Amino acid sequence: MKWQLWKVSDLAESIGASWWGEDIILPDFFTADSREVRPGAALVAIRGNAEDGHDYIKDALHQGASLIIAEKGRIPQGLSIRDRAVIEVNDSVVDLARMASAYLSACLPDEVIAITGSVGKTTTREVLKKCFEGMPLVFGAEKSFNTLIGCSLTILAMPAGTNVLILEMGTNKPGEIEEMVQYFPPTRCIITEVSSAHLEGLVTLEGVIAAKMEITRSPHLKTLIFNADNENLANAAGQVYGTCKKIGVGVRKGEVRICQSTFDLVENLPRLKTTIRWEDGVISDLYCGLWGTHNSLSLVYALTLYRELGYPLEEALRNLETMTSLPGRGRVFSTRAGAVIIDDSYNANPSSMKASLNTFSTVEVKGRKLAILGSMKELGKEESVLHEEILRSTHFLDALFLVGEEWKVPLEKMPEHERSKIVIVSKVQSFAVELAKMIRSGDGVLIKGSHSHHLEKVVLILMEGQES
Helix, strand or coil: CHHHHCCCHHHHHHCCCCEEEECEEEECECCCHHHHCCCCEEEECCCCCCCHHHHHHHHHHHHCCHHHHHECCCCCCCCCCCCEEEEEEEHHHHHHHHHHHHHHHHHHHCEEEEECCCHHHHHHHHHHHHHHHCCCEEECCCCCCCCCHHHHHHHCCCCCCEEEEEECCCCCCHHHHHHHHHHHCCEEEEEEECCCCCCCHCCCHHHHHHHHHHHHHHCCEEEEEECCCCCHHHHCCCCCCCEEEEEEEECCCCCCEEEEEEEEEEECEEEEEEEEEECCEEEEEEECCCCCCCHHHHHHHHHHHHHCCCCCCHHHHHCCCEEEEECCEEEEECCCCCCCCEEEECCCCCHHHHHHHHHHHHCCCCCEEEEEECCCCCCCCHHHHHHHHHHCCCCCEEEEECCCHHHHHHHCCHHHHHHHHEEEEEEHHHHHHHHHHHCCCCCEEECCCCHHHHHHHHHHHHHECCCC
């Protein structure tokens, strides 16, 4: 059963859904975004708050979709489905998860790894995938598919025969991770960190911890890896009962320790060295191109799990030597004018913002240090205080450009001499054009902010002068 290739009929029958068309083998790519459809892909039509995927079914078929999963009564009449198929469901989100759960049970990977945390989830996932590079039958999401829908799409794209499945699980309200765990119970999990993020839905730090700890409710859990330096998280991990093995990772505490972590820019390229002491006393040195010492934790979480599964550590260390940051997550490049750009634009919360600024403060650049910071979202009642803390850590900058209304009140509390170097940006794209003219050879520019500010537009304009 493990190696059986599922067809559309198998997927539909797994939840008692009706289907019609050609009984094709399941596609290797599932998406809920019609813009991502490529020939042979599957589109899952989902009703969203702003858009309804059912409105784009014809577009998806025109783009070459081979499978449509849609709700009954929402499928356009007169579709041409030669060599294609349609599955009709009652609720796209719920039934998608049910089908993914059934497919996961049929494929039955040896390990289902789940990663959660306030920061570092995606980087840890990508590091783990890099550890397994070159090995067959290891599968993980290509991007931040960390919701119930995202995990479902990842699983349905998983090749039959997969031995190790890597999932990412995020949350902004209680019960979300628990629901994912019920559908897709992990055998091993990593909790990278808990901090003040998504406080609108989780209210307090205690609420964040409780939400992240939902990942440990899997009945199949064999190993929990967590940040041992975070006392609150370590205490919560200590209350996980059963036969689950718990491995703390940290600088000050934990079974696995980061003995040393150093970072610098070498010829405008990131160079991170991490020295690890394992549970048995063995010391390993790791070199890679990730941005900042804070990413040493992601490296060690992934390596700890990899080692726990019994794989040879030396091969993973070699693979990680070519590891670089993802776009928007600390990627470093140089412009034709000779400036160094740090693209950390994908998202931001207080922990990740402080970590990136701290790294930027320690690196040497020949020119000025400039930063474009987008405000942080979903911080609830702590919004003003947390933004004020960030502003207090920007004293080393030569110029600071702020995007977002959330900076307004904290900015008023800044000393006059500090405010003189700060500019409020209202139109991101036009500002980016001016910034490209402003930066000079030797300057360092950090771009960081919540995804809703679309600071990737700044990055794209600056990349037009990219050299490396």
